[in-house]
Amino acid sequence: MSIEARFKLDFSGFNLDVDLTLPGRGITALFGHSGSGKTTLLRCLAGLERAPDGYLALDGKVWQQGSLFVPTHHRSLGYVFQEASLFPHLNVRRNLEYGMSRIADGARRVSLDSAIELLGIGHLLERMPDRLSGGERSRVAIARALAVSPRILLMDEPLAALDLARKQEILPYLERLHDELEIPVVYVSHSPDEVARLADTMVLMEGGKIVASGPIHEMLTRLDLPLAHGDEAGVVIDTIVGEHDETYHLTRLDFAGGSIIVARQPHALEHRMRLRIHARDVSLALERHVDSSILNILPAKVLEIADETPAHVVVRLNAGGVPLLARITRKSSALLGLKPGMAVFAQVKSVALLE
Amino acid sequence: MSESDWLALKVTLELSGVTTLVLLVLGTPLAWWLARSRSRFAVVAESIVALPLVLPPTVLGFYMLVLLGPKGLVGSTLEAMGLHHLAFTFPGLVVASTLYSLPFMTQPLKDAFNAVGNRMIEAAATLRAGPWDRFFTVAVPMARRGFLTAITLTFAHTVGEFGVVLMVGGNIPDQTRVLSIAIYDHAEAMEYASAHILAGGLLAASFLMLVTVYALNRRYMTVHL
Numbered sequence: 001m002s003i004e005a006r007f008k009l010d011f012s013g014f015n016l017d018v019d020l021t022l023p024g025r026g027i028t029a030l031f032g033h034s035g036s037g038k039t040t041l042l043r044c045l046a047g048l049e050r051a052p053d054g055y056l057a058l059d060g061k062v063w064q065q066g067s068l069f070v071p072t073h074h075r076s077l078g079y080v081f082q083e084a085s086l087f088p089h090l091n092v093r094r095n096l097e098y099g100m101s102r103i104a105d106g107a108r109r110v111s112l113d114s115a116i117e118l119l120g121i122g123h124l125l126e127r128m129p130d131r132l133s134g135g136e137r138s139r140v141a142i143a144r145a146l147a148v149s150p151r152i153l154l155m156d157e158p159l160a161a162l163d164l165a166r167k168q169e170i171l172p173y174l175e176r177l178h179d180e181l182e183i184p185v186v187y188v189s190h191s192p193d194e195v196a197r198l199a200d201t202m203v204l205m206e207g208g209k210i211v212a213s214g215p216i217h218e219m220l221t222r223l224d225l226p227l228a229h230g231d232e233a234g235v236v237i238d239t240i241v242g243e244h245d246e247t248y249h250l251t252r253l254d255f256a257g258g259s260i261i262v263a264r265q266p267h268a269l270e271h272r273m274r275l276r277i278h279a280r281d282v283s284l285a286l287e288r289h290v291d292s293s294i295l296n297i298l299p300a301k302v303l304e305i306a307d308e309t310p311a312h313v314v315v316r317l318n319a320g321g322v323p324l325l326a327r328i329t330r331k332s333s334a335l336l337g338l339k340p341g342m343a344v345f346a347q348v349k350s351v352a353l354l355e
Numbered sequence: 356m357s358e359s360d361w362l363a364l365k366v367t368l369e370l371s372g373v374t375t376l377v378l379l380v381l382g383t384p385l386a387w388w389l390a391r392s393r394s395r396f397a398v399v400a401e402s403i404v405a406l407p408l409v410l411p412p413t414v415l416g417f418y419m420l421v422l423l424g425p426k427g428l429v430g431s432t433l434e435a436m437g438l439h440h441l442a443f444t445f446p447g448l449v450v451a452s453t454l455y456s457l458p459f460m461t462q463p464l465k466d467a468f469n470a471v472g473n474r475m476i477e478a479a480a481t482l483r484a485g486p487w488d489r490f491f492t493v494a495v496p497m498a499r500r501g502f503l504t505a506i507t508l509t510f511a512h513t514v515g516e517f518g519v520v521l522m523v524g525g526n527i528p529d530q531t532r533v534l535s536i537a538i539y540d541h542a543e544a545m546e547y548a549s550a551h552i553l554a555g556g557l558l559a560a561s562f563l564m565l566v567t568v569y570a571l572n573r574r575y576m577t578v579h580l
Contacts (some may be wrong), residue, residue, distance in 0.1 A: 048477050072480040073488075079481035085474050098492075099482030127579045148483060 001059040003184070003260065007044045007051035009208075016040050016051065016208040024059055026179050026200030029216075031192075037208035038188040045186060046079050047072040058152060070085070076107070078145030078183075080155040084137035085130035092140050095124040099148040110181070118180065119143040119173050124158040136165035139173060146181070153177075153185045161193060167194075171222055179272065196220070196236050196276050196353040204272040208212050212310065221316050221323040223306040228314060228325060234278035235324055236354065241271045257320025261295045262351055276352040279314060279325035283347045286336055296348035300324055302340055305333065317346055356552060363537040363553075364530045370445070371513040372534060374452040378460040378509050381453070386464035386505075387490065391473075405462075407455050416522025419451040419488065422560050443525040451523040459508040467501020468494060507568045510573050511561050 001024025009016040016037045018053040022028050030038040045056065047063065047070060056064040063070045078099075087094050100112055114137040116122050119139040129137060138158055145153060158174075159167045171194075177185070178198060189195050195202060195216070203213040204225060212225055220227050220235050227233065242254035244264060251265040253273055260275065267273065288297055300317040308314045313333050324346055338344070356364075389401055407415060423441035424430045429450075430440030441447030457536070471494050479489040495502070517535040524531030534553055541550035 045483060048480070071485075073483050073485050074475070077481065079478070081474060081478060083474070085478040087475065087478070087493060087497070089499075098479070098484075102483035102488075144482070 001184070003045075003059075003186075004043060004053075004055065004057045005041075006055040007041065008053065009040065009044065009049065009051040011040075012039075014208060016044070017206075018205075018210050020203060020210055020213060022184070022186065023184070023201055024184050027187050027198050028201040028203060029195040029199035030186060030188045030203050031195050031199075032190065032205035032211075034190060035207075036205040038190075038205055039156055040208070041205070042156050042186060042188050045152075046154055047075055047120045048079075057143070066332060074323055076148075076151040078148055080138075080141050080145050080151040080153070080158045082157045082160050084129070084134075084135060084141035084161075086132075086140055086144070088129050089128075089157055091125070092121065092127050092129070092132070094194070095129065095140060096125075096144050096147050099144060103148050107149055110146050111182075112147055116147045116177055120145070133166070134162050135169040138162060138170055138311075142170075142173070142177070146177075146183075150183060153183050155185060155187045156175055157188050157190070158280035159189075171197060186207040191296070192232050196234070196275065205231070217323055222326055223304055223314060228279070228306075228316070229308055231280060232278070233314065233325055233327065234276050234281075234352075235322075236274055236276050237322055239273050239275060241265060241267050241269050241273060243269070244354055255322055257318075257322035258298050260298075260348065262353060265353075274354040276354055277324065277348055278350075279327035279350040282324060282326035283349065284315065284326050284336060284338070285331070285345045285347060288345050289347070292347065294347045294349060298324070298348065299347045300344055300346045302338055302344055304340060305338060317344070319346060356500045357549065359528050359532070360534075360537055363532050365533050366445070366529065366531065367514055367533040367535075367549040370452060370516075371446055371510045373449050374456055374513045375460075375506055375510045377449065377453050378456060382457060382460035382505070382509075383464060386461040387468055387494070389461065390465045390468035394489055404546060405458050408458050412455065412516070412518030413522055415455055416451065419454065419519065419523045421449075422475055423447045423450060430546075442523065443527060443531060445524075445530050448520060451519050452516060455516060455519045456509045456512050458506045459512045463501045463505040463508065464498065467498035470501075471497045487519065503568055503571055510560065511564055514557065516559070 003022040003024060006019045007016055013213065018041055020217065030041060032038050040049060044051050045055060054064050062068065063075055087098065090098065096112060118283060119142055121136065121139050121143055124132060124136055142158065158168055162170065175198065187198060199216045201214065202216045202219040204211040204219065212219065212222065216236060219225065222228055237255050239253035239255040239260065241251060242259060243252040245252070249264040250261050251263070253260045253262060253275065270322065298319040300319040302315055303318050304316040306314050308327060311329055312327055313330050315326045315328065315338060317326060326346060385404070389397055420442055421427050422429050425434060425440040425442070434440055441450060475493055475497065476489050479493045480528060480538050482539060515535060516533065520533055521533065521536060526536055534557060538550050538553045541553065
């Protein structure tokens, strides 16, 4: 399954011009600054905005082509707005049932109970929306969108209106969504952290155009893109819990190219965890240092070196199939004589666990 | 109260009731369109709808009389169809009152629909609700305070009509003689006691109606905060 979309839209002072194919699974992040056209693109996908001569097909089913334009209420989609947009005159249960009662019985693949359970809102059903906290409202809005068993879930910065604590409250639910449902998600965000945490695919937008798109691991390490530069640059690695070390209270997380040791995690073996390694936390050595306090040392191959600041370079590495970034000084790079193809050891000073 | 006063009360309530119903049916879609239309024509339409607010009732009444009378466009068409023209008739009063009270129905409704906001309507669309469905299950319930205000104001305003009624309806007992005209007649004839009863009654009824509306609106408001 895949999503094909072509839209051209002229507003005064803003043009949207996109042509993209999105994977029909996992979370695709539309990422860019405000004003880059992310939300407009999402609204075109939903049919809330009509781009003349646009084209949109979902798994071969055409939603827009020439004069054909399937109106929003005939599209099998779920939409989560920036503000929760719950109907104020209906309680939570009736908000959830609003969409669900309007689809055919045969089209119900997500039960109301499972949506309620997934978002943890069972205790809120009889409340009116004005009696909910911001985080609760967002969860109800997500459950309400899921309850229509959509073929695609569109989310417009669902966390933007929330403070950091509320974000932390919602993110685990979004991760469950990702892990437990087969529904592809298109997720608009301008937060690198959210994207690193949730996305499988990333579409980078600027000025109404698509700058680049691809799997998140590649996008974060493409040195020609701004994402691989700056203080927040880094990679995400999907791992599973491989072993617990009770003596030293550590956990080994395995991935294709090796393993990473972190402080003891409360999860069972085989549990999926995504971790983020910032480029600034990776240093390089030509030999494996055994006399170092750093536990995580990954053999890697230098792929590419790019200038970052007058003092720094960014090195793109391949650690057994997994891309890695290291931000080191230009002097270190010269002293080590780094060039593409060289075998090195990447020393990972710290790891951010995203789940 | 004399029998003719009771008849005047009956005509008044009938006229106000029918006018309010007609305006509810016609004014609601009009207000919805005014609230959501981005066309330039909407500005013109809005001004036309608001005209009765600033126009002297006798001006409106005069044009209505001409239009609905036997020589007018509407009246002569009806006559040609074998029907009666509308000058000095109850249906004629309903037509004139509908125009006269139009802004009292559309303004509160338009404001209420504006307050519902596009996002709620879009949210309903993403939840599979078609246009009519969205209107009746989201816009109308959310705009219920506006409906309450609009219905009350329209009814009360029609009860208080004088100039338009006098021009279009004349003063025919049991047909077009309404309370406001009865009061005028009583005062003219120096029957102040009878005028007091009707005037006082109208004052009290109008006040009570507004108190009820504001109290209800206040209650909705506290529920919503």
